[in-house]
Structure formats: C-alpha cells, structure tokens
Amino acid sequence: MSTQPIVTFESSDPGVSQALRVLSLPNFLRKIYAFYVRHIQRDQVCAGLIDGFTAKSTEETWRLIAQREAYKRQWFEFWDAQDLDFVLTIPNSLPAVPHGGMKKGWRACGYSFLFNIVST
Numbered sequence: 001m002s003t004q005p006i007v008t009f010e011s012s013d014p015g016v017s018q019a020l021r022v023l024s025l026p027n028f029l030r031k032i033y034a035f036y037v038r039h040i041q042r043d044q045v046c047a048g049l050i051d052g053f054t055a056k057s058t059e060e061t062w063r064l065i066a067q068r069e070a071y072k073r074q075w076f077e078f079w080d081a082q083d084l085d086f087v088l089t090i091p092n093s094l095p096a097v098p099h100g101g102m103k104k105g106w107r108a109c110g111y112s113f114l115f116n117i118v119s120t
Contacts, residue, residue: 019053022050022053023053023054023055027054030050030051030053030054031051033050034047034048034050034051035047037050
C-alpha cells in the first residue's frame with residue numbers, strides 16, 4: 001500500500017526504502033538480521049519490529065486486531081478507573097528531519113505506534 005502510488009522513476013524516502021528492503025528479505029535472513037540487532041546492537045524494540053515485519057495472513061491479521069482491541073479495552077478501563085477527562089500524548093517522537101534524514105529514524109516511532117493503537 002505504501003508503494004502503490006509511486007510511479008516509475010519516482011524515488012522514495014530512504015527510511016521507506018530501507019523498510020521495504022527488510023520486508024523483501026527471506027524469513028531466514030530477516031531472522032539473522034533481527035538476531036544481530038537484538039544481540040549485537042542490543043536494540044530489543046527494533047529487533048522485535050524486524051521479527052514481526054512480514055506479510056500477514058487474514059487469520060494473523062484478525063488475531064492482531066483482537067489483541068489490539070483487548071489492549072484498547074484495558075486502556076479505557078484504566079482511564080475510567082482513574083476518572084481522567086483527557087490524556088496528553090505525543091503523536092510523534094521525532095522533530096522535523098532534513099531530506100533523507102529518516103534512513104535510521106523510521107524505527108524510532110514507538111510513540112506513534114502507541115498513539116495509533118489507543119486512538120483508533
């Protein structure tokens with residue numbers, strides 16, 4: 001979906017290009033890369049993203065949606081228990097970046113993931 005609107009000879013952001021390269025790797029190479037990131041670079045979050053960065057079947061997608069909805073239910077139950085009127089969140093943890101600056105920054109989007117999970 002992210003590359004469908006791109007026309008011939010149109011370039012993409014370096015971060016998206018890197019993410020698409022990782023997505024196109026065979027599973028065993030992606031697992032090796034995730035192992036490297038997890039144990040050599042010691043980045044558990046990024047390794048988890050790389051591990052789960054595969055095309056999903058319909059069954060897997062619905063299972064993930066069910067997990068997301070259960071997490072949202074827990075969040076809103078906590079919200080009600082605390083009698084909160086609003087919660088300030090950070091929709092994106094990254095400041096504006098220069099052209100081509102997202103080559104390594106595409107993985108630093110944990111706040112955006114959490115915001116999107118809770119707000120949808």
